[in-house]
Amino acid sequence: MGRFRDRRLNDYNTEAYNPDERYNLAYKRVKRIKGFYVHLLVYIGVNVFLIIGSNNESISSNHLFWSWETFSTALFWGIGLIAHGLSVFGRNIFFGANWEEKKIQELMEKEKSEKWE
Secondary structure (H helix, E strand, O other), rough: HHHHHHHHHHHOOOOOHHHHHHHHHHHHHHHHHHHHHHHEEEEHHHHHHHHHHHHHHHOOOOOOOOHHHHHHHHHHHHHHHHHHHHHHHHOOOOOOOOOOHHHHHHHHHHHHHHHHO
C-alpha cells in the first residue's frame, strides 16, 4: 500500500491528473497530517495526566515514581505514534528521495565559492 501511495504522490504533477484529482490528493494528505498532529496532542495530554497522577500516587503511598508502571503507557503508545508518523510522513523523513543529490550540489557550490579563482 505504501509504494502505491508513494507512486501516486510522485505522479502528482503529471498531465494524467486533472486539477480536481490533485486537489483531492492534497486534501487527503492534509487530513492525514492533521490526524497525526491531533494524535500527538492527545498522546502528550494523556501521558502528562497519567504521569502527574502517578506522581501524586507515589507521594501518598509507598509507590515508586520511577517504575515500569509509570512510563509503560507512554512507551508503548509512543511506539504506535512513531508508526503513525512514519505512515503519514513516509520513511524518508530526514533523508528524502533527492537528499543525496541536493547535498552533492550544495557541497559543489560551497567548494566553488571557496576557490580563489
